[in-house]
Amino acid sequence: MKIYRPRFWSLDSGIDYSAPVIHLNDIVPAVGKKTFAFFDRDDRLEAGATILLIWCPPVSDLNGWSEQPSEIAQSHLLKAHVIGVAQACAHPAPHGERKYELEILSCERLLPALQALPEESTSWNLQGIGSEQGNFLAWDELHWCGRALVEGFTYLTANTSNEAHLELILEESGDELFGLFSVHIDPGGTFHEMGRKQLTGEERRVVERAIKLAHPLQDSQALYLVQ
Incomplete structure (x- = not known):
């Protein structure tokens, strides 16, 4: 859906x-x-x-x-x-x-x-970009990146040199890193993906690199919402 x-x-x-x-x-x-x-x-x-x-x-x-x-x-x-x-x-x-x-x-x-999502290794993948130099993941071409910790989850957002806007919601469990929600927006369209996916190999490498490079994000406005 x-x-x-x-x-x-x-x-x-x-x-x-x-x-x-x-x-x-x-x-x-x-x-x-x-x-x-x-x-x-x-x-x-x-x-x-x-x-x-x-x-x-x-x-x-x-x-x-x-x-x-x-x-x-x-x-x-x-x-x-x-x-x-x-x-x-x-x-x-x-x-x-x-x-x-x-x-x-x-x-x-x-x-x-x-x-609460069940783990599904094939639920989604980080999107790649093709070039004359070969294929690479969009998360490997960061122009700017920010991160925030929200109720134990890591939120990552980034812009790339290829006019893409990226977002991830991640959960760390021991030595494992799971992607739960992914957003990829570029001139070709907007793609939202949801599913509990363990990040391994190249996907884990680029995400961990982004976490290290990311600037801490803070709320731009005072809290105004109450239950």
């Missing part, structure tokens, strides 16, 4: 997002309810399809986890039924994103959901 992370979620719920304190339970999409989200123009969701979605709190929804890494712990994994493209908005999205109406079928916190 394909995983999507919407460009942003609709703010039509009546919540005052400028308030100094926001209750998390008031803004997480509720099971059985309908909501709206904006997707890239290239994301052609089919009415009637069931999809997986990553929901992020407001700051990371707008700016990404790298700007507010603590919000990874408050992000959720949703399963949703696609009702269809919403009616034209009075104020169209700035970059032509499509607004879809969704019915939420299930909702759980992202990190516990990732930790």
Whole structure:
């Protein structure tokens, strides 16, 4: 089942997002309810399809986890039924994103959901890049890299010299290193992968190198979410 992370979620719920304190339970999409989200123009969701979605709190929804890494712990994994493209908005999205109406079928916190995944060595692979010099992993071509420790998990994010944006959520267990969630964005598209995969060989080498090179990430804004 394909995983999507919407460009942003609709703010039509009546919540005052400028308030100094926001209750998390008031803004997480509720099971059985309908909501709206904006997707890239290239994301052609089919009415009637069931999809997986990553929901992020407001700051990371707008700016990404790298700007507010603590919000990874408050992000959720949703399963949703696609009702269809919403009616034209009075104020169209700035970059032509499509607004879809969704019915939420299930909702759980992202990190516990990732930790509970069974190990599958073939669930996904780090994406490679081909060149005249041969093939190499995108994580071996880092221009900048950041890391944060969130509830015992390591979050890595990076930009490469080949215009790719990369993200990983990792778990260390003894001498073993597991990848749980991977994001690869480049001019060719956006790819989200999920599954408990033990990193070995070349994949482990490039990830461990990235961890050593990465700059520590800090929240860019004061905490504002409460349960």
